[in-house]
Amino acid sequence: xxxxxxxKKTTKTAKKAxxxxxxxxxxxxxxxxxIPEENFFVLxxxxxxxxYVTLAHLLEEMEEDIxxxxxxxxxxxxxxxxxxxxxxxxLAKKIAVVHDPEKMRLIIYRHIIDKHLK
Numbered sequence: 001x002x003x004x005x006x007x008k009k010t011t012k013t014a015k016k017a018x019x020x021x022x023x024x025x026x027x028x029x030x031x032x033x034x035i036p037e038e039n040f041f042v043l044x045x046x047x048x049x050x051x052y053v054t055l056a057h058l059l060e061e062m063e064e065d066i067x068x069x070x071x072x073x074x075x076x077x078x079x080x081x082x083x084x085x086x087x088x089x090x091l092a093k094k095i096a097v098v099h100d101p102e103k104m105r106l107i108i109y110r111h112i113i114d115k116h117l118k
Contacts, residue, residue: 039085041077044069052082052091056108059101067101078104090115 034050041049044066049055055078059067070077076096083092091111098104 035085041081041085052078052086052088052108053112056105059105062101067099071099071104 032051032053037048037050041055043049043058043062045063047058049058079092079096082088082095088111091108094107094111095104098107
C-alpha cells in the first residue's frame with residue numbers, strides 16, 4: 001500500500017473514531033439534560049424531581065408511604081411522568097409493571113447504561 005493510501009485510510013479511521021466519540025458525548029448530554037421546572041415531578045412530601053436519574057437516587061431512601069402514594073394498583077405516576085416528560089416509552093413500560101422501589105431503581109439504571117452509555 002502506498003504512503004498516500006495509508007495516510008488516507010488513517011485519516012478516515014480517525015474521523016470515524018472522532019465522530020463516534022462525539023456521538024456518545026451527545027447521547028450522554030441528552031440523557032442528563034435538564035427539563036423546565038414546570039415539568040419537575042413533585043413527590044407527595046413536596047420534594048421536586050428534575051430527572052428520572054434523580055428519581056432513581058431518591059427511591060433508594062424514599063419512605064414506603066410516599067412510594068405507595070405514587071405507585072399502586074390504580075396508577076403509576078413515575079411511569080406516566082417518564083413517558084410524558086421524557087418520551088422514554090421503553091423505560092416507562094418497564095417501570096409501569098413494577099411497584100418495588102429497588103427494582104424501579106435497577107430498571108432506570110439499566111436503561112441508562114443500555115440506551116445512553118454504550
